[in-house]
Amino acid sequence: MLTVLEIVGLMAFAASGSLAAVRAELDVFGVVVLGLTTALGGGIIRDVLLGVQPPAALVSWPYLVVGAATALVVFAFHPLVSRLRKAVLVADATGLGLFATAGTATALDLGTPGYTACLIGMTTGIGGGALRDLLLRQIPLVLRREIYALAALLGAVIVVAGHALHWPTGPVTAVAAAVTVLARLLAIWRGWNAPLPRAGSNRLER
Amino acid sequence: MLTVLEIVGLMAFAASGSLAAVRAELDVFGVVVLGLTTALGGGIIRDVLLGVQPPAALVSWPYLVVGAATALVVFAFHPLVSRLRKAVLVADATGLGLFATAGTATALDLGTPGYTACLIGMTTGIGGGALRDLLLRQIPLVLRREIYALAALLGAVIVVAGHALHWPTGPVTAVAAAVTVLARLLAIWRGWNAPLPRAGSNRLER
Amino acid sequence: MLTVLEIVGLMAFAASGSLAAVRAELDVFGVVVLGLTTALGGGIIRDVLLGVQPPAALVSWPYLVVGAATALVVFAFHPLVSRLRKAVLVADATGLGLFATAGTATALDLGTPGYTACLIGMTTGIGGGALRDLLLRQIPLVLRREIYALAALLGAVIVVAGHALHWPTGPVTAVAAAVTVLARLLAIWRGWNAPLPRAGSNRLER
Numbered sequence: 001m002l003t004v005l006e007i008v009g010l011m012a013f014a015a016s017g018s019l020a021a022v023r024a025e026l027d028v029f030g031v032v033v034l035g036l037t038t039a040l041g042g043g044i045i046r047d048v049l050l051g052v053q054p055p056a057a058l059v060s061w062p063y064l065v066v067g068a069a070t071a072l073v074v075f076a077f078h079p080l081v082s083r084l085r086k087a088v089l090v091a092d093a094t095g096l097g098l099f100a101t102a103g104t105a106t107a108l109d110l111g112t113p114g115y116t117a118c119l120i121g122m123t124t125g126i127g128g129g130a131l132r133d134l135l136l137r138q139i140p141l142v143l144r145r146e147i148y149a150l151a152a153l154l155g156a157v158i159v160v161a162g163h164a165l166h167w168p169t170g171p172v173t174a175v176a177a178a179v180t181v182l183a184r185l186l187a188i189w190r191g192w193n194a195p196l197p198r199a200g201s202n203r204l205e206r
Numbered sequence: 207m208l209t210v211l212e213i214v215g216l217m218a219f220a221a222s223g224s225l226a227a228v229r230a231e232l233d234v235f236g237v238v239v240l241g242l243t244t245a246l247g248g249g250i251i252r253d254v255l256l257g258v259q260p261p262a263a264l265v266s267w268p269y270l271v272v273g274a275a276t277a278l279v280v281f282a283f284h285p286l287v288s289r290l291r292k293a294v295l296v297a298d299a300t301g302l303g304l305f306a307t308a309g310t311a312t313a314l315d316l317g318t319p320g321y322t323a324c325l326i327g328m329t330t331g332i333g334g335g336a337l338r339d340l341l342l343r344q345i346p347l348v349l350r351r352e353i354y355a356l357a358a359l360l361g362a363v364i365v366v367a368g369h370a371l372h373w374p375t376g377p378v379t380a381v382a383a384a385v386t387v388l389a390r391l392l393a394i395w396r397g398w399n400a401p402l403p404r405a406g407s408n409r410l411e412r
Numbered sequence: 413m414l415t416v417l418e419i420v421g422l423m424a425f426a427a428s429g430s431l432a433a434v435r436a437e438l439d440v441f442g443v444v445v446l447g448l449t450t451a452l453g454g455g456i457i458r459d460v461l462l463g464v465q466p467p468a469a470l471v472s473w474p475y476l477v478v479g480a481a482t483a484l485v486v487f488a489f490h491p492l493v494s495r496l497r498k499a500v501l502v503a504d505a506t507g508l509g510l511f512a513t514a515g516t517a518t519a520l521d522l523g524t525p526g527y528t529a530c531l532i533g534m535t536t537g538i539g540g541g542a543l544r545d546l547l548l549r550q551i552p553l554v555l556r557r558e559i560y561a562l563a564a565l566l567g568a569v570i571v572v573a574g575h576a577l578h579w580p581t582g583p584v585t586a587v588a589a590a591v592t593v594l595a596r597l598l599a600i601w602r603g604w605n606a607p608l609p610r611a612g613s614n615r616l617e618r
Contacts (some may be wrong), residue, residue, distance in 0.1 A: 021349070030349040031403070044255075048457075051465030053257030054318060058258060078403055104281045112466060119470045130547075135336075137343060137549060143433070143442040150441060179353045196436045197443070197490055227555070228609045235562060236555040237609070250461075259463030260524060280581045284609055341542075343551060 004168075005177060014039035014070035015081070016091035016107065017132045021071075022078045023088075024136050034132060035071030036064065042099045042127035049120050050110055089188055090128055093151075097180035100125025100152035101173045103155055104159040114160040121156035122149060125180075129177030147187035155180030209376075211383060213272055215304030220245035220276035222297035223338045227277075228284045230342050240338060241277030248333035249306045255326050256316055290353070295394055298335055298347065299357075304387030306331025306358035307379045310365040320366040321349065327362035328355060331386075334366075353393035361386030415582075417589060419478055421510030425450035426482035429501035429544045434490045435484075435500075436548050446544060447483030448476065454511045454539035461532050462522055501600055504541055504553065510590030512537025512564035515583045516571040526572040533568035534561060535594075554557075559599035567592030 017038025021031040040057040047055035057063040073080055081087055103124025107117035126142050126149055133140040139204070142148045155176040162172030207392045223244025227237040246263040253261035263269040280287055285342040287293055309330025314321035331347050332355060339346040368378030392398070433443040453470040459467035469475040515536025519529035528604025536563060538554050545552040554560045567588040574584030598604070 026344070026349055027403065029354065030400045033355050035347055048254055048460055049466050049470065051257070051463070054255050054313075054322050054326060058255065058322050059319070060322060062327070075403065107466075113471070115473060116466050116470050119476070120466060134340060135346060135349060137345060139436070139549060140547060143438055143445055143547060148441065149445050192591060195440045196437065197487065209478065230551070232555055234607050235560065239561050241556055254460055257463070260461050260519075260528050260532065264461065264528050265525070267527060270531070281609065301445060340546060341552060343549060 003102070005174060006064075006102055007099050009095050009102060010063065010066045011070045012091045012098065013042070013095035013128045014067040015074055016088050016095060016129065018074040019078065019088045019091065020132055020136055022046060022074065028075050029070075031075045032068055032071045034135060035074065036067045037061070037135065038128045038132040039067035039070070039095075039107045040128070041131040042095075042103065042124040042129075045127040046103045046106065046120055046124040049123065050107060050112065052110070090185065093181050093184040093188070095128065096125045096148070096152055096184060097155055097177040099128065100180055101155045101159050101176040104156040104172050104176075105163075105169055106127035108160065108163050114164065118153065118156040118160055121159065122152045125152035125155070147183055151180045151183040151187065154183055174203055209308070211304050211380060212308055213268075215301050215308060216245045216269065216272045217276045218297045218304065219248070219301035219334045220273040221280055221319070222294050222301060222335065224277035224280040224286065225287060226338055226342055228280065234278075234281050237281045238274055238277045239359065240341060241280065243341065244301075244334045244338040245273035245276070246334070247337040248301075248309065248330040248335075251333040252309045252312065252326055255329065256313060256318065258316070263320045287306055296391065299387050299390040300392070301334065302331045302354070302358055302390060303361055303383040305334065306386055307361045307365050307382040309380050310362040310382075311369075311375055314366065314369050320370065324359065324362040324366055327365065328358045331358035331361070341350045353389055353398055357386045357389040357393065379380040415514070417510050417586060418514055420479045420524070421475075421507050421514060422451045422475065423482045424503045424510065425454070425507035425540045426479040427486055428500050428507060428541065430483035430486040431490065431500045431503065432544055432548055434486065440487055443487045444480055444483045446547060447486065448479045449547065450507075450540045450544040451475070451479035452481070452540070453543040454507075454515065454536040454541075457539040458515045458518065458532055458536040461535065462519060462524065462609065464522070502597065505593050505596040505600070508537045508560070508564055508596060509538065509567055509589040512580055512592055513567045513571050513588040516568040516574075516588075517575075517585050520572065520575050526576065530565065530568040530572055533571065534564045537564035559595055559604055563592045563595040563599065566595055 002138040014035040018031045018035035021034040026034065040063055043057045043063075044055040047053065049056070100121050104117050106123025107120045108114070112120065130142055158176035158179060159173055162176070163169070220241040224237045224241035227240040232240065246269055248264045249269075250261040251262070253259065306327050308329025310323050313326045314320070318326065336346040336348055364382035364385060365379055368382070369375070426447040430443045432450075433446040438446065452475055454473075455469045456467040459465065459469070473517070512533050516529045516533025519525070519532045524532065542552040542554055543549035570588035570591060571585055575581070
């Protein structure tokens, strides 16, 4: 069964993917396919890395139903949805936090060591959005933006630390997800930017 | 051993990939690599999702030989081949139908439940073409075009239904493939378009 | 433990990825993420194809440390690094040779037949650079350039031949890697070009 956090994460990533598809003027099928790819992609990558085959997202129907329903709602109501400024970014941040931490917890459950669980959790969080951006021919957010992979890694580390200290998984994961989402939103809101390469030679010369 | 349907599917996808490479003015190596990626990509994704490792396409040499030979023929004779209008689209539709249904049958053979087999079959059909388009920096057909993923899903559902009714696999798969190809070609020919997002806010605003 | 050749290959691919990121004007996080993806991507693809889950690159910390440290050095000193003309191409060629041959040796170690080991080794060599180019929205080198996949395949075949003749793995792999790197650099230096499609119909007509 899906946990509540997983459902919210699925809906957030499905919304970010389908909003991005609406903005790229895809038709209703493209919107659903991109919403599903964004929502299910991270978890499928996680399961392939962990050797869980076939991946959970292809075995349990709630994944598909939640993802597709969210995409259709976005398609139907997008003028309302997209009026919310930065809606894609906020949905993406929410999905990032929930998937990075849930992915870490899943990896720990399967007996993966903490170091590996952190990296797989971070990949779970980053994967769906990277697929979304690749399919729309955009340089992925994870490469372009302020604190992104680092926020996911932060949440993953908190989950691993809580696991090492034998704290209860549920609350720790929820807190870790909240920290990731907040870190990411703060980075967007305050425009925290990482240093750019020094000027001079950073021109694309081929 | 490869079945006849698999060989035809391989040739169709290899042709679609190498034609797309010729049109992008790649050299002979690029044409062969893209033809092979398109032909073998869907099956490799299927095997990774099912836990068949190493994937069949990397174990049996006929896959490579059929794919590379088709790409070389396209490279040598492309002025003839590409004169056929929409040649890439027709080859792509044929590969889509054959791979989606063969992928579903393979998944069922391995004991996968019907729901999962449908999704993995659909992914098998879509995967090669999506890789081809990604590598050429185009938004994948599956996101852009009329009935595409839906045609693949239709064929997959027919295979699963036939399996549930204990009908013979070979003929059912052939019929399901034909239905998928026809649905896809009809959608291209009649220009069946899915609804677009309502105007107003579907502009790319960043 | 990592062998010396693997470390050099990691550093070469991490340098090629982070240099490409610097030239695309990504910030320091983007540079590190792209350097790591390029350095670890080929090995992760290899392990997923072979069923080694979780992949070695996510289990042993030296992979991450070597990759990230190289990317940070490139970020800090890139005006020096990028003054070396074709620095990305040379680093990429070095990584290609080391990863294709090490990937082949790893596959043989796991009992994979020679044919499969060649293809998986070639994919290991090609994979990281292809991910780098995809993420930066460029048509991958493997599709665009002179001898590339063929150089990787050449190295892989030498490793398999040495294995069949029971020659010692270490020296054979080193020689095979050197042959691949030399073939690739010669192809760049001498501008060896593969035949292009005949003119006339190779225009992108949609």
